[in-house]
Each structure stands twice: as structure tokens, then as C-alpha cells.
Amino acid sequence: MKFPRPHTLKEIAGLIDTEYIGDDDFPVLGINEIHVVEAGDIVFVDHPKYYDKALESAATIVLINKEVDCPEGKALLISDDPFRDFNKLTLHFKPFKSSNVAIATDAEIGEGTIIQPNCFIGNNVTIGKNCVIHPNVSIYDDTVIGDNVTVHAGTVLGASAFYYKNRPEGYDQLLSGGRVIIEDNVDIGAACTIDRGVTGDTTIGEGSKLDNQIQIGHDTVLGKKCLIASQTGIAGCVVVEDNVTIWGQVGVKSGITISKGTVLYAQSGLGHTTEEGKTYFGSPAQEARAFFKDRAYVKKIPEILKKLKDL
Numbered sequence: 001m002k003f004p005r006p007h008t009l010k011e012i013a014g015l016i017d018t019e020y021i022g023d024d025d026f027p028v029l030g031i032n033e034i035h036v037v038e039a040g041d042i043v044f045v046d047h048p049k050y051y052d053k054a055l056e057s058a059a060t061i062v063l064i065n066k067e068v069d070c071p072e073g074k075a076l077l078i079s080d081d082p083f084r085d086f087n088k089l090t091l092h093f094k095p096f097k098s099s100n101v102a103i104a105t106d107a108e109i110g111e112g113t114i115i116q117p118n119c120f121i122g123n124n125v126t127i128g129k130n131c132v133i134h135p136n137v138s139i140y141d142d143t144v145i146g147d148n149v150t151v152h153a154g155t156v157l158g159a160s161a162f163y164y165k166n167r168p169e170g171y172d173q174l175l176s177g178g179r180v181i182i183e184d185n186v187d188i189g190a191a192c193t194i195d196r197g198v199t200g201d202t203t204i205g206e207g208s209k210l211d212n213q214i215q216i217g218h219d220t221v222l223g224k225k226c227l228i229a230s231q232t233g234i235a236g237c238v239v240v241e242d243n244v245t246i247w248g249q250v251g252v253k254s255g256i257t258i259s260k261g262t263v264l265y266a267q268s269g270l271g272h273t274t275e276e277g278k279t280y281f282g283s284p285a286q287e288a289r290a291f292f293k294d295r296a297y298v299k300k301i302p303e304i305l306k307k308l309k310d311l
Helices: 009-016 048-055 082-093 288-299 301-310
Strands: 002-008 019-021 027-031 041-045 061-064 075-078 156-159 164-167 170-173 179-182 193-195 201-204 279-282 285-287
Touching: 002 009, 009 019, 009 027, 009 075, 009 082, 027 082, 041 048, 041 082, 048 061, 061 082, 156 179, 179 193, 193 201, 279 288, 285 288, 288 301
Parallel strands: 027 041, 041 061, 061 075, 156 193, 179 201
Antiparallel strands: 002 027, 019 075, 164 170, 279 285
């Protein structure tokens, strides 16, 4: 998430009341999670296990809970609770704005687009040309929808990320300041849920088709011309490359890549990055040919045991 204008390190430290290491006028351009950070971004880290990853990332400002050696060309914000202060920055730059109308006054809706009854279109939403938004669809703030998109009834675009810190007093949510991006010629079925990014974008690529009752987690990027069948759940921060086919009731672990042309058979549970153009099945998923070969051997076990008994 980029700020509306560049800020200085001193300004940002003042917003969250922290000490800092670096020049007062060190430029700060935005905040992001570690998998999408760029130069000028703030990234937060609150566990020693991840210090090196954060300090060596592309982010040039690290919000951290311990004073450490500052890498050359970077700055530090020293906080007793980086998670809390990252939320403060999200809330400052992307505050929640309530709405008491069905379609926000600043929403942009393209020529030829049809909005059916009982829809909610939030603040700063953009919908392109010749789209059909069916009844009871909720499109949260900042969502961007391209041309020729169909969204069926009951779908929710832009709900908060499922991202929590376990504290003694209960779970603390990491606030979501990102967006949902739906590119051109996408079809989204009924009762789907696509969560907004924490700081970046959850993206559905051009020409992709989603069946009913599909969950897409925060910051996941779905490529072009993908097919996803019903009751599939894809966790956050997954990269789904182009021309991937996912059949029904598949579960996908966070932070992996589903490579171009992958096929996942129904009811698979995928917990690892796939190889391009291969087909997978099972839970945990493995290459389908290997799975079916293993199953064939399993079926032969009674026959083999009988032969051994008869020896």
C-alpha cells in the first residue's frame, strides 16, 4: 500500500510514537507485507526467527521490536509492538469509511453495466463496462472490476484478511488496507468470497472463471484463464499461474505457487509448489499418475499376502 504522498522517517515515527534509526528525512513511501515489499516500504517483524528475512528484504524501513545493526541504505523504527503499530499505520492511511447508501457516491460504474437489486457498492469502487452484478452482491471499498465481468448472487468481494496474532487476551486482527482486483472477462459464481489484500492486491486474472462457493484468501494472485470448481478454498498469499484448473473441494495451503497449466483433481489437499503442466491428486497431493500407481499396488496387497501364505 503506497501512501498518498511521500513521508519522512521522522513523520512516520511521530504517527506511531516510536524511536528510529536513520536520517530524519529518510523517505517512506508505503507499507507492505514482506512478500510484496519494494524500496521505500515499511515491513514489520516481531520475532527473532524472521529478523534476517525482514532486514534483507527489499523494504528500506523495518518496523522491529529490538534495536539491531541497521543495514546500509535502510532505516529502523523501534517499537515494543510492531504488529500494533503496523495496524496504526493502516488505520491512519486507510481508515474505515462507513456508508449509508447502496451505491457510494464516488463509485465509478461503466457504460452498459447492470447492477441488480440489493447490491452494496462501497467507497472508491470502480466497475468497468458491460458487467452484470447480480442481486445481493457486496463489493467493499476500493475494489476494481474490469470490463465484461459477471458476479453472481451472494458473492462478497473485499472482506478482511483472515490474519490474526495470538495474544494472551485473545486474537488480534491484522487490519486490511489492500484491494481486490478483478480483471476483464472474469465470471464469478454465486456465494464466493474473495478477501482483500492486507496491504497489496488480491487479483483474479483476465478470463478466469470461478464456480459457486469458492474462497480466495488475501493477497492471492490468480492468473489468466484459470478454471476453479465449487467449494475450493485457496489460502492467502498463493500465486496461481495462468491456465490452472482446480476441481471441486480442493484446499490450498498459503504461500505456495501453483505453476502454469497445473491440474488439481477434486478433493485434493495441496501443501507444496507444483511443477508446470502436471496433474495432482490426493491429500497430501502428489502427481496423479504416481498416486494411481500406488493405489493399484495397494489393491494387490491381499493377493500378495495370499500367495505368501500359500508358500
